[in-house]
C-alpha cells in the first residue's frame with residue numbers, strides 16, 4: 001500500500017501526520033454541524049465515546065507519547081521515564097484512556113469545542129517540531145550509516161500516533177453511523193460506482209458473484225471458493241519497519257487443506273438465512289449468541305430492512321438501497337457464526353485467512369468490510385508489550401480477531417498483518433465475514449492456533 005504506516009519513509013511522515021490531523025479537524029467540524037450543541041452531547045452507549053472526549057484524547061495521545069516523552073527516540077525499546085507535564089492543565093486526568101474509565105468520560109469537565117480545536121492545533125505544532133529536530137539530530141534520511149533499528153526507533157512513536165489517529169477516524173465514522181448523520185464521503189457509499197474515484201479503496205465483486213445473486217440456499221455452495229493446500233504458515237514480522245506488539249513474533253500454524261470463500265458473504269446470501277427463519281432458530285446460534293439475540297429481540301441484522309427482494313440499509317442518516325452482491329456489513333460475531341452453522345460451514349481461523357490471502361492474492365478479495373474470524377484474540381508466542389502497553393494485552397482472551405480492512409480504513413493501515421479485535425457482540429463495526437468448509441476434521445491443533 002502507498003504510504004503504509006509500517007514502511008512509510010521518515011520524510012513522508014510529516015505530511016501524513018498533517019493530513020491525519022486535518023482529517024480530525026474536518027470530522028470535528030462535521031460533528032459540530034450534526035450535533036449542534038456546545039458539548040456535542042450524545043446518548044450514553046457502551047460502544048460510543050463522548051465525541052469531545054475522543055477528539056481531545058487523539059491530541060493527548062500524540063502529545064504524551066511524542067512531545068512529552070523524553071524517551072521517545074528509543075522507540076519500542078523505550079523504558080518508562082517521567083513524561084513532561086502537559087501544557088494543558090489536567091490533560092492526563094481527562095484524556096488518558098488507560099486511566100479514565102469509559103463511564104467516567106461522560107462526567108468530566110471537558111473543554112469547549114474551541115478549546116479542543118486549539119489543543120489539536122497546539123499538539124500538531126509540537127509534534128512537527130519534535131519530528132524535525134529528531135530527524136535532524138540523526139541526520140535522517142541523509143545518514144547512510146544509520147541502521148534500520150535507529151531509524152525504526154526514532155520514528156516509532158510518530159508512526160504509532162499516526163496509526164492511532166487513523167483508528168479513531170474510523171471510530172468517528174462508526175459513531176456517526178450509529179447516531180445517523182453524514183460525514184465526508186458517506187454520500188458516496190462504497191457500493192456506488194462513483195466511489196471508485198474516491199480516496200477510499202473499493203473492492204469490486206468478482207463477476208460471478210454479481211451475477212449469482214439469489215436467495216436460494218442450494219446456490220450458496222456455488223459461491224466462489226479457492227482451495228488452500230495443506231501447509232505450514234509462517235508470517236514473521238519484518239526485520240525492519242513498524243509493527244504492533246500483537247503482531248510479533250510470528251503467526252505460525254500447521255494448516256490442513258481447506259476451501260475458503262474468495263469474498264465475504266454477500267447481502268443476498270445473508271438474506272437467505274433471514275428468510276429461512278435464521279433469527280428464530282436457537283439451534284443455529286451459540287448459547288451466548290442466542291442470549292444476545294434474545295436480549296435485543298433481534299429478527300434481523302442492524303440497520304438492514306428487506307422488502308420485495310430489495311435491501312435497504314440505514315447509511316449515515318439516509319435510507320439507501322444496497323446491491324445484493326455487496327458484503328454483509330454490521331453483523332456481530334454471533335450472527336456470523338449462526339449464518340455459518342446454517343450454511344454448514346464455519347468461520348476461518350486467523351491463520352487460514354492469512355494463508356489464503358497469501359496463497360492466492362489475485363483471487364482472495366478483501367477490503368470492504370472487516371472480517372470476523374474463528375480466532376480469539378491471543379498473543380503470539382514470545383509476545384512482549386510495547387511501550388503503549390494498553391494497546392493489546394488488556395484485551396487478550398475476550399475479544400475476537402478480525403482481519404482485512406473496511407471501506408473507510410485508511411490505506412496507511414491496510415495490511416495482512418493487521419489484527420483488529422472486538423468483543424463478539426459488536427455489530428456497530430463495519431464488519432462482515434467469510435467462511436471455510438466444515439466438512440473436514442481440522443484437528444485440535446488448528447482450532448487452537450491463532
Ligand SMILES: [Fe+2]
Nearest residue numbers: 057061097164
Ligand atoms: Fe485511543
